[in-house]
Amino acid sequence: MKERYDVVVIGAGPGGLAAAISAKKEGAESVLIIDRDKEPGGILNQCIHNGFGVEIFKEDLPGPAYAERFINEAESVGVEFLLDSMVLDITPSKKVYVTSKWFGFKEIEATSIILAMGARERTRAQIRIPGFRPVGVYTAGTAQRFVNIEGFMPGKRFVILGSGDIGMIMARRLTLEGAKVERVLEIMPHLTGLTRNYVQCLQDFNIPLQLSHTVNRILGKNRVEAIESVQVDEHFNPIKGTEEIIPADTLLLSVGLIPENELSKKVGVKIDPLIQGPFVDEEMQTSVPGIFAAGNVVHIFDLVDWVTDAGITAGKGAARYVKVVKEKGDFVKLVPGNNIHHIVPQYIKRDALINGPVKLMMRVVKPIEEKVWVEVSDGQNLITRKLERYVRPAEMVTLTIPQKAYDDVRKTKELIVSVERFGG
Numbered sequence: 073m074k075e076r077y078d079v080v081v082i083g084a085g086p087g088g089l090a091a092a093i094s095a096k097k098e099g100a101e102s103v104l105i106i107d108r109d110k111e112p113g114g115i116l117n118q119c120i121h122n123g124f125g126v127e128i129f130k131e132d133l134p135g136p137a138y139a140e141r142f143i144n145e146a147e148s149v150g151v152e153f154l155l156d157s158m159v160l161d162i163t164p165s166k167k168v169y170v171t172s173k174w175f176g177f178k179e180i181e182a183t184s185i186i187l188a189m190g191a192r193e194r195t196r197a198q199i200r201i202p203g204f205r206p207v208g209v210y211t212a213g214t215a216q217r218f219v220n221i222e223g224f225m226p227g228k229r230f231v232i233l234g235s236g237d238i239g240m241i242m243a244r245r246l247t248l249e250g251a252k253v254e255r256v257l258e259i260m261p262h263l264t265g266l267t268r269n270y271v272q273c274l275q276d277f278n279i280p281l282q283l284s285h286t287v288n289r290i291l292g293k294n295r296v297e298a299i300e301s302v303q304v305d306e307h308f309n310p311i312k313g314t315e316e317i318i319p320a321d322t323l324l325l326s327v328g329l330i331p332e333n334e335l336s337k338k339v340g341v342k343i344d345p346l347i348q349g350p351f352v353d354e355e356m357q358t359s360v361p362g363i364f365a366a367g368n369v370v371h372i373f374d375l376v377d378w379v380t381d382a383g384i385t386a387g388k389g390a391a392r393y394v395k396v397v398k399e400k401g402d403f404v405k406l407v408p409g410n411n412i413h414h415i416v417p418q419y420i421k422r423d424a425l426i427n428g429p430v431k432l433m434m435r436v437v438k439p440i441e442e443k444v445w446v447e448v449s450d451g452q453n454l455i456t457r458k459l460e461r462y463v464r465p466a467e468m469v470t471l472t473i474p475q476k477a478y479d480d481v482r483k484t485k486e487l488i489v490s491v492e493r494f495g496g
């Protein structure tokens with residue numbers, strides 16, 4: 073593994089795989105995908121049902137088979153994988169901090185980063201179901217992992233809350249494994265998953281769906297013993313007298329996914345509060361230049377083929393970004409601001425501060441016979457400043473950018489040097 077890559081992709085699900093392949097094909101020389109799982113493929117690895125690839129391959133594939141095609145392609149175009157490794161943090165200057173039991177802690181540098189961390193399920197805490205906290209309450213995706221990957225049945229008699237695709241797919245899966253799925257409850261007056269899943273997973277297996285119903289209470293102290301359901305009105309308020317006790321030992325929650333954006337928020341990517349994913353442009357570039365996003369991290373896709381499509385766009389964008397950076401040379405421009413005539417050097421390498429502080433030499437336009445600040449900023453944020461007792465055009469002014477400004481300098485295109493009033 074190298075220490076520096078053109079493109080680093082975080083997440084080896086379908087979004088990340090498609091982005092990495094497309095970045096490589098579009099000219100990025102070195103592309104690395106990092107995933108915390110031992111195997112690439114993301115959520116597809118636990119989706120052993122078919123229904124994947126109908127748009128792109130015109131075939132009805134199981135999740136792992138769909139993933140395998142992209143894993144093979146990624147390997148054949150020369151994408152590198154770093155698995156069983158968790159990305160802890162990234163910076164606007166495109167440093168990626170990774171940890172793994174294999175190597176401890178590592179810093180990897182990238183020219184461009186693609187965020188492809190997928191989404192996580194909403195839990196009981198997020199929907200506030202009253203009652204005890206007994207064993208036997210799982211998210212549908214966790215149960216799916218238990219059954220399809222770990223080979224373990226989490227219960228025998230189930231109620232599922234939420235008519236999302238994962239819940240309906242699990243209703244069928246559990247039935248096929250010999251469990252009884254008593255009911256799927258949906259608080260909305262309509263189905264929230266795909267109609268095809270309703271037909272193939274609930275109707276075909278005679279599993280009842282109750283719309284405008286929710287869980288009122290969980291009964292059972294140590295283990296779930298029953299679920300109390302209730303009908304809701306158009307404002308989602310429980311309707312008194314409609315409560316029903318459904319004996320069950322397990323409650324599965326399929327109540328939505330939330331884009332996984334902790335890393336995105338930490339690096340300063342602007343998040344759309346409506347969908348909890350980053351604001352992106354037509355290339356899937358986020359508000360931080362050179363950081364792109366692909367897949368469920370942006371918004372929740374229903375079909376994996378759309379995830380792949382968006383991943384291809386993000387990969388192209390990242391490759392284009394890398395090309396521009398390489399063509400322009402990786403320099404930051406020094407721009408004369410208020411009362412500065414010229415600055416030498418006019419450019420510094422983006423990485424210049426890695427070797428130590430950088431000294432700037434300049435002349436002012438007009439004299440000021442009182443205390444002033446000579447300041448360096450990125451246009452918005454002050455990076456460093458120095459107090460001068462006066463400035464005169466005949467006398468060269470020097471100012472040193474300290475090494476600790478490394479991150480600030482790396483993320484900007486230009487540095488503005490200006491003379492400002494002392495009181496300001």
Ligand SMILES: Cc1cc2nc3c(=O)[nH]c(=O)nc-3n(C[C@H](O)[C@H](O)[C@H](O)COP(=O)(O)OP(=O)(O)OC[C@H]3O[C@@H](n4cnc5c(N)ncnc54)[C@H](O)[C@@H]3O)c2cc1C
Binds near residue numbers: 083108158213
């Ligand atoms: C249960 C279920 C059933 C589905 N059924 C269908 C279907 O039948 N047909 C269909 O077309 N679509 C289906 N979909 C939708 C489709 O599978 C998803 O939209 C798609 O897999 C999302 O891809 P992704 O790459 O965005 O995320 P994911 O597949 O979730 O991949 C994200 C990856 O990022 C990794 N990651 C996250 N954070 C970090 C970190 N900090 N460091 C390192 N790695 C990290 C994760 O380990 C994961 O591998 C289904 C989805 C689910 C959940």
